[in-house]
Amino acid sequence: MFYREAGQFKTSYTADMAVFPILQDRIGIAVVLVIAAVIIPLFGNDFLLQAVMTPFLVFALASIGLNLLTGYTGLLSLGTAGFMGVGAYACYKLTTAFPGVNVIIWIVASGFVSAAVGVLFGLPSLRIKGFYLAVATLAAQFFLSWCFIRVPWLFNYNVSGAIEVPTRTLFGVPVTGPNSLPVTRYLIVLAIVVVMTWLASNLIRGRFGRMWMAVRDMDIAAELIGIRLLHTKLLAFAVSSFYCGVAGAMMVFLWYGGAEADVFNINQSFTILFMVIIGGLGSLIGSFFGAALIYILPIILRIVPAELGVPLHAATVEHLTFIIVGALIIGFLIIEPHGLARLWQIGKQKLRVWPFPY
Amino acid sequence: MDLLYKVFIDPFLQMGGAPDLLVQTLWDGLVSGILYSLIALGFVLIFKASGVFNFAQGIMVVFAALTLVGLYEHGVPAYLALAITVVVMLGLAFSVERLMLRPLVNQPDIILFMATFGLTYFLIGLGELVFGGDPKVMIASELGLPKGAIEVKMAGGFVSLQKIDIAATVIASVMVASLAVFFQKTRIGRALRAVADSHKAALSVGISLEQIWVIVWFAAGVVALATGIMWGARSEVSFALQIIALKALPVLILGGFTSIPGAIVGGLIIGIGEKIGEFYWGPLLGSGIESWLAYMIALVFLLFRPQGLFGEKIIERI
Numbered sequence: 001m002f003y004r005e006a007g008q009f010k011t012s013y014t015a016d017m018a019v020f021p022i023l024q025d026r027i028g029i030a031v032v033l034v035i036a037a038v039i040i041p042l043f044g045n046d047f048l049l050q051a052v053m054t055p056f057l058v059f060a061l062a063s064i065g066l067n068l069l070t071g072y073t074g075l076l077s078l079g080t081a082g083f084m085g086v087g088a089y090a091c092y093k094l095t096t097a098f099p100g101v102n103v104i105i106w107i108v109a110s111g112f113v114s115a116a117v118g119v120l121f122g123l124p125s126l127r128i129k130g131f132y133l134a135v136a137t138l139a140a141q142f143f144l145s146w147c148f149i150r151v152p153w154l155f156n157y158n159v160s161g162a163i164e165v166p167t168r169t170l171f172g173v174p175v176t177g178p179n180s181l182p183v184t185r186y187l188i189v190l191a192i193v194v195v196m197t198w199l200a201s202n203l204i205r206g207r208f209g210r211m212w213m214a215v216r217d218m219d220i221a222a223e224l225i226g227i228r229l230l231h232t233k234l235l236a237f238a239v240s241s242f243y244c245g246v247a248g249a250m251m252v253f254l255w256y257g258g259a260e261a262d263v264f265n266i267n268q269s270f271t272i273l274f275m276v277i278i279g280g281l282g283s284l285i286g287s288f289f290g291a292a293l294i295y296i297l298p299i300i301l302r303i304v305p306a307e308l309g310v311p312l313h314a315a316t317v318e319h320l321t322f323i324i325v326g327a328l329i330i331g332f333l334i335i336e337p338h339g340l341a342r343l344w345q346i347g348k349q350k351l352r353v354w355p356f357p358y
Numbered sequence: 359m360d361l362l363y364k365v366f367i368d369p370f371l372q373m374g375g376a377p378d379l380l381v382q383t384l385w386d387g388l389v390s391g392i393l394y395s396l397i398a399l400g401f402v403l404i405f406k407a408s409g410v411f412n413f414a415q416g417i418m419v420v421f422a423a424l425t426l427v428g429l430y431e432h433g434v435p436a437y438l439a440l441a442i443t444v445v446v447m448l449g450l451a452f453s454v455e456r457l458m459l460r461p462l463v464n465q466p467d468i469i470l471f472m473a474t475f476g477l478t479y480f481l482i483g484l485g486e487l488v489f490g491g492d493p494k495v496m497i498a499s500e501l502g503l504p505k506g507a508i509e510v511k512m513a514g515g516f517v518s519l520q521k522i523d524i525a526a527t528v529i530a531s532v533m534v535a536s537l538a539v540f541f542q543k544t545r546i547g548r549a550l551r552a553v554a555d556s557h558k559a560a561l562s563v564g565i566s567l568e569q570i571w572v573i574v575w576f577a578a579g580v581v582a583l584a585t586g587i588m589w590g591a592r593s594e595v596s597f598a599l600q601i602i603a604l605k606a607l608p609v610l611i612l613g614g615f616t617s618i619p620g621a622i623v624g625g626l627i628i629g630i631g632e633k634i635g636e637f638y639w640g641p642l643l644g645s646g647i648e649s650w651l652a653y654m655i656a657l658v659f660l661l662f663r664p665q666g667l668f669g670e671k672i673i674e675r676i
Contacts, residue, residue, distance in 0.1 A: 124660060128661075128664045135657075136657050139654050142650035145649075146650050270475065278472075315486075316487065319484075320483065320487065326478070330480070
């Protein structure tokens with residue numbers, strides 16, 4: 001009744017091609033942005049900002065990165081955390097080498113380093129496919145995390161072997177390091193994620209996105225209609241690693257405030273792959289849903305017994321969380337193999353014709 | 359020049375200089391190769407029969423070993439515990455088929471792959487909840503596995519062979535041989551191969567897919583139990599084993615996803631290559647290259663033979 005496009009006429013192609021052609025969608029996204037940018041920083045406490053929203057956005061960005069590669073181009077990758085690590089370490093090296101330049105510039109710039117590494121490890125994708133490619137990306141994952149431990153140059157030869165985020169300011173306000181406020185960091189993460197999501201949504205609607213999807217659907221056929229496979233696949237690796245690299249840099253600089261190599265281990269890669277698949281392969285909004293489900297759900301599960309006054313040991317809660325998350329993953333896949341994004345679409349469709357069944 | 363010397367000449371001089379060390383390294387590689395092969399075998403069994411890339415194989419190894427040790431700690435005699443564990447793995451196979459595979463039939467591979475991820479999480483949680491997360495000692499001697507080492511005089515020195523490793527080698531060989539016979543000679547084995555070739559054709563000649571899936575998952579469970587016992591006896595039973603199980607992936611790549619002999623040969627190549635690489639070339643790069651060397655070997659290998667050593671040739675049609 002409320003959500004339908006009846007009566008909204010388009011008078012130009014540009015209007016017809018808009019990201020949100022329906023007025024209600026535009027209102028919806030505006031409301032979400034206002035909540036995210038104004039209401040949460042104003043009323044949220046530090047726990048919500050620091051331990052829920054910031055990580056959620058970081059994971060969402062990493063999921064978008066992986067989704068561009070796996071969901072849109074059809075190249076399965078298990079090296080996401082490795083590429084995130086490249087971003088984080090590159091950002092650390094850059095900001096310690098050139099402390100005068102603003103750290104936000106370096107966070108974004110480190111994505112390019114990550115993209116270069118991604119292209120390097122993407123080279124085998126021309127010859128190998130499917131699970132075989134997944135193992136090739138595992139090589140990247142293990143090699144990179146070995147580098148993070150064994151190459152002291154990466155963490156400036158400090159004894160702990162960990163990277164510690166120095167304090168950097170923007171207009172006199174500390175944005176990274178121990179003195180920065182969670183609110184500041186949250187807003188920066190939010191800004192970067194919103195801009196990069198918008199870029200990604202335009203990218204996949206344009207020529208490159210269509211090339212990627214053609215390759216995903218059938219690469220030989222795509223080659224026959226004149227898409228250069230090498231370029232397309234490597235571009236997908238580059239863009240995907242760029243997103244993952246920025247996400248990794250944000251993770252260390254704006255969330256953790258310091259990290260060891262172990263943060264970027266194989267389990268992190270799997271977690272992000274989870275988010276992408278549960279959220280929905282080939283869907284940007286799905287990346288957000290997936291990140292929310294996989295990251296926020298365990299937090300809620302941990303809080304619930306304490307809130308209800310059920311006396312459970314912390315370790316038991318941890319184990320139960322594993323069991324519940326595992327069962328939920330299987331459950332979601334059985335109910336809707338195309339992920340939460342498809343559920344969202346079905347819901348929207350139902351809403352359009354409501355109160356009639358069709 | 360110096361670097362080239364260190365990479366291409368020095369390691370071989372070392373090998374020639376101390377042949378007993380070389381033999382020892384080869385043996386260590388062989389043994390870990392066999393254990394990789396056993397894990398890979400579990401993957402191959404399930405992949406062949408259901409096309410599912412079972413990520414949970416690693417945690418199944420841990421889970422089986424934990425169940426065995428956990429039961430023993432609760433006072434169940436060792437052999438009875440072994441029998442009960444086998445029954446548990448059968449139960450697991452049944453529930454996986456009922457609750458996971460059957461509702462997901464006909465879904466794309468990646469969805470099934472993800473579902474086994476869910477299974478992994480579930481089993482990690484369940485295993486830790488029931489048996490606790492601490493590493494446990496495998497009840498090797500109670501199960502009649504030998505202990506200690508034999509010193510063999512060989513190649514101008516002594517090579518020490520752990521008895522448990524020899525036992526592992528023998529058990530693995532027996533297992534592979536019996537699986538091969540099972541696949542080639544028995545009625546169920548033929549049905550399994552038929553399912554592997556084509557689900558639809560197998561269904562049309564009256565083979566029950568459900569039954570076959572239970573059987574392969576059970577077989578993979580038994581393989582997991584054997585792997586768990588062997589690996590547990592060498593180190594200890596802990597959840598870290600699950601990461602080691604990822605090493606089975608390069609093995610699968612070398613051997614091809616559908617070939618049992620491939621899993622064995624691939625495992626041996628990876629195991630030996632890794633140990634030799636770590637021992638002779640590792641110090642050049644700083645140690646620990648074992649963690650990624652196997653994947654790199656597989657990666658280089660893939661560039662030349664994308665379908666693995668024994669895999670079927672990939673033919674693509676439009």
